[in-house]
Amino acid sequence: MSEFLFVVVPYVCLTTFVVGHLWRYRYDKFGWTTRSSQLYENRLLRIGSPLFHFGMLGVVGGHIIGLLVPESWTNAVGISERTYHVVAVVGGLISGVMTVVGMAILIYRRRTTGPVFSATTVMDKVMYAFLAAAITLGMWNTIAGSILTIGGEYNYRQGVSVWFRSFLAFQPNADLMANAPLGFQLHALVAFGLFAIWPFTRLVHVFSAPVGYVTRPYIVYRSRDDTRLGSHRPRRGWDRVG
Amino acid sequence: MRVMAQMAMVMNLDKCIGCHTCSVTCKQAWTNRSGTEYIWFNNVETRPGLGYPRTYEDQEKWQGGWELNSRGRMKLKAGGRFKNLMTIFSNPKLPSINEYYEPWTYDYATLTDAPAQAHTPVARPKSLISGNNMKIEWSANWDDDLGGSTATAHRDPMLKKIADKVKFEFEQTFMFYLPRICEHCLNPSCAASCPSGAIYKREEDGIVLVDQDKCRGWRKCVSGCPYKKVYFNHRTGKAEKCTFCFPRIEVGLPTVCAETCVGRLRYIGLILYDADKVLEAASQEDEQGLYEAQRDVFLDPSDPEVIREAERAGIARDWVDAAQRSPIYALINTYKVALPLHPEYRTMPMVWYIPPLSPVVDVVAETGEDAEDTGNLFAAIDALRIPVEYLAELFTAGDVAPVDAVLKKLGAMRCYMRDINMGRDPDGAIPAAVGMTEEEMYDMYRLLAIAKYDERYVIPPAHAEQAHSLEELSTECSVSDYGGGQQDVFGEGSGTPTPIAVENFQMLQARQTSDSLTGPENKGRRVNLLNWDGKGSPPGVFPPKGPDS
Numbered sequence: 174m175s176e177f178l179f180v181v182v183p184y185v186c187l188t189t190f191v192v193g194h195l196w197r198y199r200y201d202k203f204g205w206t207t208r209s210s211q212l213y214e215n216r217l218l219r220i221g222s223p224l225f226h227f228g229m230l231g232v233v234g235g236h237i238i239g240l241l242v243p244e245s246w247t248n249a250v251g252i253s254e255r256t257y258h259v260v261a262v263v264g265g266l267i268s269g270v271m272t273v274v275g276m277a278i279l280i281y282r283r284r285t286t287g288p289v290f291s292a293t294t295v296m297d298k299v300m301y302a303f304l305a306a307a308i309t310l311g312m313w314n315t316i317a318g319s320i321l322t323i324g325g326e327y328n329y330r331q332g333v334s335v336w337f338r339s340f341l342a343f344q345p346n347a348d349l350m351a352n353a354p355l356g357f358q359l360h361a362l363v364a365f366g367l368f369a370i371w372p373f374t375r376l377v378h379v380f381s382a383p384v385g386y387v388t389r390p391y392i393v394y395r396s397r398d399d400t401r402l403g404s405h406r407p408r409r410g411w412d413r414v415g
Numbered sequence: 416m417r418v419m420a421q422m423a424m425v426m427n428l429d430k431c432i433g434c435h436t437c438s439v440t441c442k443q444a445w446t447n448r449s450g451t452e453y454i455w456f457n458n459v460e461t462r463p464g465l466g467y468p469r470t471y472e473d474q475e476k477w478q479g480g481w482e483l484n485s486r487g488r489m490k491l492k493a494g495g496r497f498k499n500l501m502t503i504f505s506n507p508k509l510p511s512i513n514e515y516y517e518p519w520t521y522d523y524a525t526l527t528d529a530p531a532q533a534h535t536p537v538a539r540p541k542s543l544i545s546g547n548n549m550k551i552e553w554s555a556n557w558d559d560d561l562g563g564s565t566a567t568a569h570r571d572p573m574l575k576k577i578a579d580k581v582k583f584e585f586e587q588t589f590m591f592y593l594p595r596i597c598e599h600c601l602n603p604s605c606a607a608s609c610p611s612g613a614i615y616k617r618e619e620d621g622i623v624l625v626d627q628d629k630c631r632g633w634r635k636c637v638s639g640c641p642y643k644k645v646y647f648n649h650r651t652g653k654a655e656k657c658t659f660c661f662p663r664i665e666v667g668l669p670t671v672c673a674e675t676c677v678g679r680l681r682y683i684g685l686i687l688y689d690a691d692k693v694l695e696a697a698s699q700e701d702e703q704g705l706y707e708a709q710r711d712v713f714l715d716p717s718d719p720e721v722i723r724e725a726e727r728a729g730i731a732r733d734w735v736d737a738a739q740r741s742p743i744y745a746l747i748n749t750y751k752v753a754l755p756l757h758p759e760y761r762t763m764p765m766v767w768y769i770p771p772l773s774p775v776v777d778v779v780a781e782t783g784e785d786a787e788d789t790g791n792l793f794a795a796i797d798a799l800r801i802p803v804e805y806l807a808e809l810f811t812a813g814d815v816a817p818v819d820a821v822l823k824k825l826g827a828m829r830c831y832m833r834d835i836n837m838g839r840d841p842d843g844a845i846p847a848a849v850g851m852t853e854e855e856m857y858d859m860y861r862l863l864a865i866a867k868y869d870e871r872y873v874i875p876p877a878h879a880e881q882a883h884s885l886e887e888l889s890t891e892c893s894v895s896d897y898g899g900g901q902q903d904v905f906g907e908g909s910g911t912p913t914p915i916a917v918e919n920f921q922m923l924q925a926r927q928t929s930d931s932l933t934g935p936e937n938k939g940r941r942v943n944l945l946n947w948d949g950k951g952s953p954p955g956v957f958p959p960k961g962p963d964s
């Protein structure tokens with residue numbers, strides 16, 4: 174069973190994640206957008222969206238550090254288990270609370286603002302269900318596991334994180350996950366579910382985060398692209414010569 | 416010198432009757448889809464008035480365009496690159512839909528479906544945003560013809576600048592129309608604000624376009640453009656803007672707004688400019704110097720050195736020829752009667768305007784004096800400070816001297832031509848008073864008043880060897896190339912694009928260049944039943960009968 178849940182399911186989800194993005198990018202560049210709803214409503218979005226996104230950036234950063242950096246590395250540079258724990262919990266709490274509050278505002282806004290609600294697709298709803306579940310479970314793990322220590326202390330850096338790296342290295346070790354507390358197991362499963370639907374939702378916008386803007390010249394010039402005047406390519410055999 | 420070509424437009428405001436034909440035809444051609452209801456690539460504003468979207472010219476509020484930083488360097492008014500990215504999650508300067516207007520339709524079905532009842536059923540307005548019944552309170556030209564302007568006009572940002580002198584009393588009003596499209600700026604701040612680099616300026620003709628496949632809906636261009644000419648399609652989640660009708664321009668046809676303009680007041684042509692000088696000119700410290708600075712960027716297409724450099728830059732010979740015949744160059748640089756709209760935004764706009772003399776003429780005519788007398792007109796131009804200062808706020812960052820000069824030229828043209836039309840001897844002193852020769856004045860009259868089709872539009876087509884793949888000709892397009900239709904799995908309009916051909920090129924050209932209303936005589940086989948009066952057989956349907964019938 175644990176083989177299925179923590180090896181087969183994650184790999185299937187990872188595959189849809191990767192292949193799904195490639196496919197969507199090829200097939201539907203036009204649909205690849207944030208679908209901003211700011212035009213409809215600004216008062217709530219102005220608070221909710223930055224809260225959620227800045228919180229989310231913290232959460233993503235925290236996950237990258239927590240999951241990808243082995244404990245032995247932080248030990249080697251002299252960061253004690255205790256310090257790491259405090260920093261992680263405080264950082265996690267701050268960004269977690271921002272994310273949760275921000276998300277609550279966004280969902281409330283989606284549901285109650287007429288125009289925003291009518292512009293909400295089925296995929297949006299599914300996405301929010303998974304996103305909310307993953308975030309809530311994650312918060313629960315931080316609060317219940319690390320602060321209140323309900324059900325005993327669990328050092329995820331020796332369990333979940335090691336499993337995740339083994340998973341990425343294609344040598345999955347399902348036992349590590351099977352021995353983790355239920356909260357962590359559920360969080361991981363829901364997160365993989367989210368990854369599986371990711372390419373088919375508006376979340377694709379995350380992969381076009383405009384980092385290039387910082388360095389590119391302000392004004393972009395582009396040639397008319399003589400292989401493609403107008404909005405379509407010339408048919409085969411009609412290519413321009415010379 | 417780095418020569419680049421720019422397709423540009425000039426509008427002669429004296430001739431605009433505010434009929435909105437341009438807006439309507441443009442909308443029919445480009446923005447009649449859902450999600451674009453409120454999008455007017457072309458709109459016509461009554462000035463004084465709030466404009467569309469409301470008070471868009473108040474850059475202290477909307478922070479569009481560029482400004483100079485403390486070191487005199489160009490910087491986006493809304494903030495630098497980092498600030499731009501930090502405010503991406505919620506754009507603090509995005510106008511809400513209420514600043515435009517809530518688009519609506521009417522519940523027409525009740526007119527036919529309603530059960531028998533004592534009162535006539537009414538079609539109620541329904542919001543196209545929320546779907547609910549709504550009260551119509553504003554629209555794209557709500558203050559048309561100064562309608563309701565006693566309540567709103569004091570909010571006109573341009574009027575505010577000269578406000579202490581203006582008492583908005585009805586007897587003192589002046590009014591004119593300002594049709595606006597995207598300026599296709601030389602230094603577009605929309606493009607500079609776009610985080611994904613989806614907005615680009617075409618190297619060949621300077622048209623500024625949004626790549627719909629690269630736009631990610633960050634909606635930063637909307638606030639970045641000081642003219643508010645990028646709009647957000649709230650259905651597709653992508654930015655859309657005026658395309659200068661590039662599929663038509665590519666085959667040598669004028670834009671839809673120009674083609675259908677009732678006043679025939681739009682001019683389209685090429686301008687050659689020195690791309691190396693744009694930034695420096697736009698960074699000119701004195702805002703009132705920006706008009707001259709921009710004029711200096713334009714190159715004289717008859718200068719042999721410019722021609723040589725243009726050739727080196729790969730600009731084809733027929734394009735240089737077109738630039739020499741360009742009405743735009745003539746109006747901006749030879750006659751110097753066209754002025755840029757809001758040069759102080761530092762985007763180097765490329766749709767210029769000939770300011771209207773009519774507010775002045777109207778006043779003179781009302782006093783009973785002769786409105787075609789140079790003395791009277793010149794005196795009125797000097798005396799009527801409010802209209803002139805208002806025009807200066809629009810076109811020269813408040814500097815009245817260039818506006819005065821243009822108005823006097825237009826006034827002089829009126830008076831000079833009247834003598835000719837009345838069969839009197841032309842008075843050479845009139846053109847001389849505004850620094851022109853008689854011949855120049857007559858040429859300017861031809862261009863402005865006679866305004867022949869092929870003098871108004873000098874548009875070199877893209878090259879013949881590419882013609883088969885041009886949008887407008889579409890000789891090779893078959894529906895199957897585009898997936899045979901839309902599959903909107905991910906929401907409105909997702910999937911591969913459909914082509915945007917507008918009208919049949921040959922047919923249009925034949926119609927434009929023929930002298931008759933029906934169609935070219937020599938093209939007997941073209942049938943146009945619209946012009947058939949019902950008597951006899953419609954022309955062209957049957958082969959011509961023998962001479963005896």
Ligand code: HEM
Nearest residue numbers: 207208209210211222226229279283379382383503504633
């Ligand atoms: C760092 C890169 C990111 C950028 C630049 C970005 C930007 C945006 C923007 C501009 C919107 C549209 C807001 C609006 O006007 O309606 C948006 C919406 C959204 N983003 Fe992001 N985002 C990023 C990362 C993320 C991440 C990591 C997540 C979560 C996994 C996320 C989840 C969402 C959601 C759920 C919405 C929809 C909000 C709503 O309208 O209900 N974003 N994002």
Ligand code: SF4
Nearest residue numbers: 597598600603605640
């Ligand atoms: S007027 Fe047109 S080109 Fe200029 S900034 Fe606005 S959208 Fe861009």
Ligand code: SF4
Nearest residue numbers: 431434435437676678
């Ligand atoms: S069609 Fe011409 S005359 Fe009519 S509003 Fe437009 S610009 Fe003015």
